[in-house]
Amino acid sequence: MDIQLESVFTLSYKKGESVRGFSYVSHELIYFYSGRGKIYINDIPYHYQPNSVLLTQSKDVKDYDADCYSEYTCIRFKSLKYIQKFRSGLYVLKDQSVYQLFKSIKREYAEKKISYHELCNMKTAEILVELLRNSLQCEKDSxxxxxxxxxxxxxxxxxxxxxxxxxxxxxxxxxxxxxxxxxxxxxxxxxxxxxxxxxxxxxxxxxxxxxxxxxxxxxxxxxxxxxxxxxxxxxxxxxxxx
Missing domain, CATH: 1.10.10.60 (Homeodomain-like)
Structure with missing residues (x-):
């Protein structure tokens, strides 16, 4: 599979916390459980809220400003070809399907049962498919x-x-x-x-x-x-x- 999971972790931002000008060699999927704030990806502004997912690709430059306490889970992964179908940006979701996938990946990564890595790769790909289905709405919001x-x-x-x-x-x-x-x-x-x-x-x-x-x-x-x-x-x- 073209998608290779690297790490899964949960972190938070404090109210008023800002992070400036950073990037990674890996791609990231970030699910926001709570909070609100502003994110710039290559100087393009987005406003995150609960049940929204941020997709950033390698070398994207990001800035974060948290309006209030915000908790999120981050999945870092590598992909050469599959990621080319997608665009960096924020996806505001209408249901809990992506949340359940994040929850499952987080559990698998923590428990590390047999073939957990392969399962996490497949579920990460499934998240990307869900975002692709949401992309039409995101274009309408441009x-x-x-x-x-x-x-x-x-x-x-x-x-x-x-x-x-x-x-x-x-x-x-x-x-x-x-x-x-x-x-x-x-x-x-x-x-x-x-x-x-x-x-x-x-x-x-x-x-x-x-x-x-x-x-x-x-x-x-x-x-x-x-x-x-x-x-x-x-x-x-x-x-x-x-």
């Missing part, structure tokens, strides 16, 4: 991932939800529902979250006043900026700057 990337890479994102929906040929309510399903938060909240993150970066540079930052990040006034910043971060922009 417009949302592109929108997320646009928001993340723009200092001043000013598009209205109605305008975004018109660009994507969506009903605004459908856009809101689809975005929240993928990102885990509403589109409005995500835009505000990104504005706060941009504001933090500017505050750390020390050469911008709070009034200038409010304008650059799309707040209507410095007072609105201060109020929302304190609500989200727990302290004022001036305190953060210090």
């Amino acid at each position: 417009d949302i991932y592109k929108l997320i990337k646009e928001i993340d890479s723009t200092m001043l994102f000013q598009k209205r939800i109605a305008d975004i929906a018109e660009e994507l040929n969506y009903n605004p309510d459908y856009l809101r529902q689809k975005f929240k399903k993928i990102a885990g938060v509403s589109l409005k909240a995500y835009i505000m979250q990104q504005r706060i993150q941009n504001a933090c970066k500017l505050l750390e540079q020390e050469n911008y006043s709070c009034t200038e930052i409010a304008q650059l990040c799309g707040f209507s006034s410095s007072s609105q900026f201060s109020r929302i910043f304190k609500e989200k971060m727990g302290y004022t922009p001036k305190s953060y700057k210090l």
